[in-house]
Amino acid sequence: xxxxxxxxxxxxxxxxxxxxxxxxxxxxxxxxxxxxxxxxxxxxxxxxxxxxxxxxxxxxxxxxxxxxxxxxxxxxxxxxxxxxxxxxxxxxxxxxxxxxxxxxxxxxxxxxxxxxxxxxxxxxxxxxxxxxxxxxxxxxxxxxxxxxxxxxxxxxxxxxxxxxxxxxxxxxxxxxxxxxxxxxxxxxxxxxxxxxxxxxxxxxxxxxxxxxxxxxxxxxxxxxxxxxxxxxxxxxxxxxxxxxxxxxxxxxxxxxxxxxxxxxx
Amino acid sequence: xxxxxxxxxxxxxxxxxxxxxxxxxxxxxxxxxxxxxxxxxxxxxxxxxxxxxxxxxxxxxxxxxxxxxxxxxxxxxxxxxxxxxxxxxxxxxxxxxxxxxxxxxxxxxxxxxxxxxxxxxxxxxxxxxxxxxxxxxxxxxxxxxxxxxxxxxxxxxxxxxxxxxxxxxxxxxxxxxxxxxxxxxxxxxxxxxxxxxxxxxxxxxxxxxxxxxxxxxxxxxxxxxxxxxxxxxxxxxxxxxxxxxxxxxxxxxxxxxxxxxxxxxxxxxxxxxxxxxxxxxxxxxxxxxxxxxxxxxxxxxxxxxxxxxxxxxxxxxxxxxxxxxxxxxxxxxxxxxxxxxxxxxxxxxxxxxxxxxxxxxxxxxxxxxxxxxxxxxxxxxxxxxxxxxxxxxxxxxxxxxxxxxxxxxxxxxxxxxxxxxxxxxxxxxxx
Numbered sequence: 001x002x003x004x005x006x007x008x009x010x011x012x013x014x015x016x017x018x019x020x021x022x023x024x025x026x027x028x029x030x031x032x033x034x035x036x037x038x039x040x041x042x043x044x045x046x047x048x049x050x051x052x053x054x055x056x057x058x059x060x061x062x063x064x065x066x067x068x069x070x071x072x073x074x075x076x077x078x079x080x081x082x083x084x085x086x087x088x089x090x091x092x093x094x095x096x097x098x099x100x101x102x103x104x105x106x107x108x109x110x111x112x113x114x115x116x117x118x119x120x121x122x123x124x125x126x127x128x129x130x131x132x133x134x135x136x137x138x139x140x141x142x143x144x145x146x147x148x149x150x151x152x153x154x155x156x157x158x159x160x161x162x163x164x165x166x167x168x169x170x171x172x173x174x175x176x177x178x179x180x181x182x183x184x185x186x187x188x189x190x191x192x193x194x195x196x197x198x199x200x201x202x203x204x205x206x207x208x209x210x211x212x213x214x215x216x217x218x219x220x221x222x223x224x225x226x227x228x229x230x231x232x233x234x235x236x237x238x239x240x241x242x243x244x245x246x247x248x249x250x251x252x253x254x255x256x257x258x259x260x261x262x263x264x265x
Numbered sequence: 266x267x268x269x270x271x272x273x274x275x276x277x278x279x280x281x282x283x284x285x286x287x288x289x290x291x292x293x294x295x296x297x298x299x300x301x302x303x304x305x306x307x308x309x310x311x312x313x314x315x316x317x318x319x320x321x322x323x324x325x326x327x328x329x330x331x332x333x334x335x336x337x338x339x340x341x342x343x344x345x346x347x348x349x350x351x352x353x354x355x356x357x358x359x360x361x362x363x364x365x366x367x368x369x370x371x372x373x374x375x376x377x378x379x380x381x382x383x384x385x386x387x388x389x390x391x392x393x394x395x396x397x398x399x400x401x402x403x404x405x406x407x408x409x410x411x412x413x414x415x416x417x418x419x420x421x422x423x424x425x426x427x428x429x430x431x432x433x434x435x436x437x438x439x440x441x442x443x444x445x446x447x448x449x450x451x452x453x454x455x456x457x458x459x460x461x462x463x464x465x466x467x468x469x470x471x472x473x474x475x476x477x478x479x480x481x482x483x484x485x486x487x488x489x490x491x492x493x494x495x496x497x498x499x500x501x502x503x504x505x506x507x508x509x510x511x512x513x514x515x516x517x518x519x520x521x522x523x524x525x526x527x528x529x530x531x532x533x534x535x536x537x538x539x540x541x542x543x544x545x546x547x548x549x550x551x552x553x554x555x556x557x558x559x560x561x562x563x564x565x566x567x568x569x570x571x572x573x574x575x576x577x578x579x580x581x582x583x584x585x586x587x588x589x590x591x592x593x594x595x596x597x598x599x600x601x602x603x604x605x606x607x608x609x610x611x612x613x614x615x616x617x618x619x620x621x622x623x624x625x626x627x628x629x630x631x632x633x634x635x636x637x638x639x640x641x642x643x644x645x646x647x648x649x650x651x652x653x654x655x656x657x658x659x660x661x662x663x664x665x666x667x668x669x670x671x672x673x674x675x676x677x678x679x680x681x682x683x684x685x686x687x688x689x690x691x692x693x694x695x696x
Binding site for chain 2: 012015034035036039040042043044046047061062147148151154156158159161163165168169173174176177250254
């Protein structure tokens with residue numbers, strides 16, 4: 001169990017305890033989701049030489065409290081979590097809103113971040129006004145829109161490698177579990193954040209950009225300004241995947257991330 | 266604005282769970298008739314066993330053809346995942362054994378399939394120390410009163426067997442959730458085309474796929490669908506999902522797999538250890554049926570309505586029990602929960618009791634006399650002497666099975682032929 005102050009932090013450690021003599025790998029989820037979105041990646045890297053935790057951001061999963069009001073607030077909280085876990089540095093992997101927080105973290109605390117991996121991000125992550133409005137009133141429409149737009153067209157038909165797993169239903173249910181207001185807070189934080197370009201310019205570590213070819217929420221071309229600004233960026237576009245690429249194509253995400261991390265770790 | 270819920274029900278019936286075959290372009294779901302799968306390398310193999318990679322290891326635990334069936338069922342029911350089993354009974358046992366330990370307790374509707382009644386009444390107490398209290402499916406307070414500290418599951422059927430009591434799923438789900446336990450619904454009679462229990466508060470859906478899902482009467486199979494709705498952590502009553510599992514190096518299913526915890530444990534423990542797996546050939550047969558489920562269910566319901574209307578007017582018939590009739594106690598609930606029809610199975614009472622019933626059944630020629638329901642062909646049976654024969658007189662009375670009760674499962678034949686067959690057999694029954 002990790003605690004920040006007196007408040008518990010929900011994490012999955014991939015089935016193995018944290019060990020401070022191993023490099024730390026931290027996974028950060030997107031708006032309205034939780035740690036379990038990384039279920040295969042956490043278990044893989046925990047079995048391959050890393051101490052791993054996928055964290056529940058405040059207000060998500062098992063971590064109590066209101067959702068971070070801004071990308072900067074989320075990044076500051078992540079710094080505290082890494083320290084509370086007993087580590088000085090971490091390889092940080094973030095998805096969507098979690099990716100922006102990871103980017104901000106790497107920019108503001110360069111000595112804390114050994115490497116940075118961003119999935120499904122863009123320089124500006126404006127959110128459709130209809131979606132923001134639905135999320136603000138906790139209208140179930142917001143859950144349906146995010147689920148539908150997050151999965152690439154092939155994933156709408158399924159065929160997931162996990163036997164029997166229905167991705168669309170899983171996405172809907174996970175978002176439904178978020179406390180009232182949580183999804184809206186995340187989407188609003190993304191919509192308001194304008195610091196990605198400056199943050200990218202300040203990042204000093206190696207960065208991997210993993211983008212879904214069919215992503216409707218953050219189209220691959222919307223990440224091009226980030227890739228151009230980052231000092232040491234590798235861009236990989238995952239064919240056939242949408243915004244939830246770590247769910248839609250877990251093996252490619254694992255293999256690409258492993259290839260990236262081995263030299264830097 | 267773009268579509269909000271993904272593909273529609275009819276499209277999912279045909280496509281969910283399948284990407285076109287990448288190797289050969291096969292349009293139909295291929296039958297992967299294999300016990301095992303070649304690992305690309307040692308590390309990947311270890312990853313599959315450690316649940317860090319997903320794929321197939323051995324067909325007792327998963328198989329590509331069966332996985333398409335499972336994913337399609339999860340999609341049609343609106344769940345997060347499904348696990349197939351060799352039969353509906355195997356799926357029911359799989360679900361119970363995944364959640365309950367010795368000493369635990371079930372509250373069940375009394376109007377359930379005879380096989381379910383046997384499992385709950387006789388077999389579970391003997392082999393697992395799990396007991397069941399049966400209650401009137403229409404009595405919400407009876408469900409609440411039967412709950413005990415050791416209760417871990419509330420169970421019922423969408424449409425009771427054979428009385429077609431319509432489970433008040435939203436109300437019973439509320440009772441179960443107040444007690445911190447999930448509601449599992451056997452949705453075999455309704456199919457997800459007519460009713461989706463997860464949309465109304467249930468947490469797990471159970472099916473005998475042998476019936477309407479297959480529709481052809483050539484394959485036995487079942488499944489459970491995990492709704493992903495129940496908060497096992499908050500309940501605190503389900504250590505199989507929330508506490509470390511020694512068989513997987515201390516894995517906590519809710520911590521790692523979240524909303525999919527139940528389905529994951531049912532597969533990696535239940536199918537691994539109990540072994541009641543669905544065969545790939547069976548999954549293929551069932552998928553052929555599911556492809557046409559929407560159009561078949563429409564015809565099943567239309568034919569049933571025609572037959573019910575005929576029997577309701579027939580002089581040889583004492584009573585007809587079908588929820589769309591105003592005389593049925595659940596008529597109003599049917600209109601709310603089952604607006605597209607109350608299924609294609611119903612019962613009626615024949616004047617002259619058991620003797621007349623015997624003559625009636627033996628005179629039918631289009632209807633087949635056998636122990637099944639949900640076939641494309643119309644079926645008939647006398648439950649008191651067959652499917653529910655092991656129940657005592659008292660249990661029969663509780664289940665609403667009288668001596669004159671005949672159960673029909675209406676198929677897809679021409680409705681005029683069905684009515685003509687029934688008319689001549691009814692006349693013969695009164696001679």
